[in-house]
Amino acid sequence: DTEVTQTPKHLVMGMTNKKSLKCEQHMGHRAMYWYKQKAKKPPELMFVYSYEKLSINESVPSRFSPECPNSSLLNLHLHALQPEDSALYLCASSPRQATNEKLFFGSGTQLSVL
Amino acid sequence: EDQVTQSPEALRLQEGESSSLNCSYTVSGLRGLFWYRQDPGKGPEFLFTLYSAGEEKEKERLKATLTKKESFLHITAPKPEDSATYLCAVDAGGTSYGKLTFGQGTILTVHP
Numbered sequence: 001d002t003e004v005t006q007t008p009k010h011l012v013m014g015m016t017n018k019k020s021l022k023c024e025q026h027m028g029h030r031a032m033y034w035y036k037q038k039a040k041k042p043p044e045l046m047f048v049y050s051y052e053k054l055s056i057n058e059s060v061p062s063r064f065s066p067e068c069p070n071s072s073l074l075n076l077h078l079h080a081l082q083p084e085d086s087a088l089y090l091c092a093s094s095p096r097q098a099t100n101e102k103l104f105f106g107s108g109t110q111l112s113v114l
Numbered sequence: 115e116d117q118v119t120q121s122p123e124a125l126r127l128q129e130g131e132s133s134s135l136n137c138s139y140t141v142s143g144l145r146g147l148f149w150y151r152q153d154p155g156k157g158p159e160f161l162f163t164l165y166s167a168g169e170e171k172e173k174e175r176l177k178a179t180l181t182k183k184e185s186f187l188h189i190t191a192p193k194p195e196d197s198a199t200y201l202c203a204v205d206a207g208g209t210s211y212g213k214l215t216f217g218q219g220t221i222l223t224v225h226p
Contacts, residue, residue, distance in 0.1 A: 004157070033212070041218070042201060042203075042216035042217060042219055043158065044216075045214065048212055048213070050212075056212075056213060088155075090157045090158075091157075092157070097212040099145040099146065099205055099212075100145055100146035100163055100165065100205055101212060102148065102160045102163060103158075103160065103214070104160070105150075105157030105158050106157050107155070107156050107157050108155070108157050110155070
């Protein structure tokens with residue numbers, strides 16, 4: 001299994017809602033990532049987990065809360081989002097958090113905040 | 115600050131018309147340069163990693179090369195299925211391992 005699976009594929013939420021994005025991989029990778037991608041823009045790193053511990057937080061607002069319950073699962077909890085947070089949220093994994101590790105990306109969750 | 119600039123922003127080719135995409139970078143210490151392909155509504159798909167100037171890698175109709183300041187992705191005799199956005203990214207190392215800086219991408223359209 002060489003896939004990173006993200007659910008849901010699409011999500012529409014109001015600014016007062018609480019929702020979660022889920023990411024799963026069964027490749028034995030110990031680094032997992034959240035990226036945000038706006039339309040026609042490159043992916044921007046949000047968070048990195050290494051061995052289930054938060055390693056990098058790119059100064060992301062607290063309305064985004066990541067969680068890594070185990071080595072295969074990564075969640076992104078969303079609360080009180082703004083319309084400008086609408087984007088494609090991509091999860092990725094790699095064998096380790098190290099230089100020159102290629103990333104395996106999921107297909108993403110297309111989020112719309114109304 | 116690390117910078118990655120890709121050109122052109124968009125490229126339209128006829129099937130079989132070979133061309134090249136450019137990725138220029140300014141980083142303090144390049145650890146690796148990556149090429150990814152992204153289809154609409156999908157996540158990026160890894161193509162190549164290049165580590166040092168002079169290195170070349172090939173995969174089917176694609177060939178990536180690296181110099182000290184830029185990388186080229188050569189597409190030979192493209193087919194419509196090669197249509198996608200091609201992203202270049204650099205790993206500049208430092209203390210933030212695994213942090214990639216992406217370029218804006220080149221949108222490639224190949225017409226039959």
